Amino acid sequence: MNIAVLEPSQIIVEGLSNMLMKLKKNFYIYRYSDLEELKNSTVKEQFQIAFVNPTTIQNRISDFVKLKNNYPQILWIALVYSFFDDEVIRKFDETLLVTATPDQIARKLGHFNTGAEKNQQEDLSEREIEVLSQLVKGLSNKEIADKLNISIHTVISHRKNIIEKTGIKSLSGLTIYAITRKIIHFDIYS
Amino acid sequence: MYQTHKTYITPDMKMSELIIENPSLLLLLEHFEIDFAVKEKTIEQICAENKIDLPVFLVFGNLYNGFYPDEKEITALEDISSIILFLKNSHRFYKHDKYPELKYFIGQLHERHNTEDILLIEKFFNEYFEEVLEHLDYEESVAFPYICRLIEKERIEQNNDFSAKEYSDHHTDIETKLTDLKNLLLKHISLKNDLSLRRKFLFSLFELEFDLNIHSIIEEKILLPLVGKIETEPENG
Numbered sequence: 001m002n003i004a005v006l007e008p009s010q011i012i013v014e015g016l017s018n019m020l021m022k023l024k025k026n027f028y029i030y031r032y033s034d035l036e037e038l039k040n041s042t043v044k045e046q047f048q049i050a051f052v053n054p055t056t057i058q059n060r061i062s063d064f065v066k067l068k069n070n071y072p073q074i075l076w077i078a079l080v081y082s083f084f085d086d087e088v089i090r091k092f093d094e095t096l097l098v099t100a101t102p103d104q105i106a107r108k109l110g111h112f113n114t115g116a117e118k119n120q121q122e123d124l125s126e127r128e129i130e131v132l133s134q135l136v137k138g139l140s141n142k143e144i145a146d147k148l149n150i151s152i153h154t155v156i157s158h159r160k161n162i163i164e165k166t167g168i169k170s171l172s173g174l175t176i177y178a179i180t181r182k183i184i185h186f187d188i189y190s
Numbered sequence: 191m192y193q194t195h196k197t198y199i200t201p202d203m204k205m206s207e208l209i210i211e212n213p214s215l216l217l218l219l220e221h222f223e224i225d226f227a228v229k230e231k232t233i234e235q236i237c238a239e240n241k242i243d244l245p246v247f248l249v250f251g252n253l254y255n256g257f258y259p260d261e262k263e264i265t266a267l268e269d270i271s272s273i274i275l276f277l278k279n280s281h282r283f284y285k286h287d288k289y290p291e292l293k294y295f296i297g298q299l300h301e302r303h304n305t306e307d308i309l310l311i312e313k314f315f316n317e318y319f320e321e322v323l324e325h326l327d328y329e330e331s332v333a334f335p336y337i338c339r340l341i342e343k344e345r346i347e348q349n350n351d352f353s354a355k356e357y358s359d360h361h362t363d364i365e366t367k368l369t370d371l372k373n374l375l376l377k378h379i380s381l382k383n384d385l386s387l388r389r390k391f392l393f394s395l396f397e398l399e400f401d402l403n404i405h406s407i408i409e410e411k412i413l414l415p416l417v418g419k420i421e422t423e424p425e426n427g
Contacts, residue, residue: 030256037258040411042365042403167377170363172317173370176310177378 004050006032007079019102035060044071051079054088065091124165131158133183136175196255199248201234217401218254221279243269250276253404264412270341273413274334280405281326288398289319295391307379318367325360340420361406368399
């Protein structure tokens with residue numbers, strides 16, 4: 001499991017890392033000292049959890065919300081030292097106090113685990129399969145929407161789900177996926 | 191970006207100890223043309239002996255150890271020729287080392303499993319690497335010469351072909367396809383047996399991915415801003 005920690009204090013990061021390691025799970029912890037660094041990170045899509053010190057986003061809430069919306073798979077946890085502006089805290093999925101015990105952290109993450117299992121159902125829905133098969137034939141979003149009688153917005157959201165479930169983004173990669181799952185026939189590619 | 195179990199490299203540390211902790215640093219040495227028999231030497235000594243700029247070495251080395259440089263560290267870098275040397279050697283590594291290696295493994299897989307799936311993977315890989323090579327060529331024939339002329343303070347013609355946006359678009363495509371390839375092999379393509387061959391192939395892919403990641407960070411976040419800085423400097427005469 002990959003965890004991002006957006007926290008300027010090395011002491012806090014090391015402390016949190018140590019506590020996480022004691023949970024005996026396979027964590028990779030990446031530290032960022034400001035929001036810009038996290039935004040520039042090349043491994044964002046691999047994160048499942050982000051611990052964020054709310055002071056690091058205080059003056060950049062809209063940037064943070066944008067990042068959060070772009071990575072809906074991440075559980076965003078505010079790492080709170082003391083009383084903090086409620087309006088900022090509300091932007092997060094969860095809150096963790098620095099005074100938390102290892103048990104409390106485990107519970108927070110345990111809650112997360114059940115959520116992850118749901119995401120692991122990687123089978124595409126019937127509609128997603130329909131969209132995928134049109135997509136790999138080279139149809140545009142608009143053409144797919146017309147053909148399947150759905151809105152472009154729906155096509156886009158199906159595409160997003162397809163990428164999320166398969167882990168494959170490029171059209172040629174999706175084509176291979178479609179062939180190996182017998183969604184389309186090999187001849188189309190060759 | 192960093193994983194807490196790796197060391198943040200400083201000039202007084204012993205190279206050998208760092209390599210034992212993170213063997214990927216051998217790639218760093220190779221790209222700087224530094225011999226692996228580092229004895230008991232410190233980073234500072236090794237850089238001096240090999241005429242590699244110390245600040246550049248530290249920033250790059252720390253990238254291999256998972257530390258992303260901050261803006262101050264980047265703007266303090268001056269020796270662009272060390273950076274270009276490193277990048278050119280990385281290119282050689284991709285073209286003449288990684289590419290033939292991966293191609294060989296896929297060829298072997300194909301030989302043992304003459305299936306539709308492997309055929310598709312081979313095709314995907316070839317297309318992917320075609321793109322990589324095209325991008326490397328672009329850098330070598332357009333980007334690097336432009337940057338070299340720039341540091342030599344030669345006057346640059348108004349219409350050069352170099353585009354920072356194109357540079358970074360290439361990188362995104364290359365990284366996407368590599369991730370796709372990995373996911374196809376791990377999640378979607380089912381093969382029987384040949385674990386050892388497949389493991390070698392995957393390890394080789396991971397090594398390529400790791401190095402390419404750092405490569406694009408160096409080019410986009412370090413080299414381009416430095417070049418931008420020189421471009422906007424007033425001319426001295």
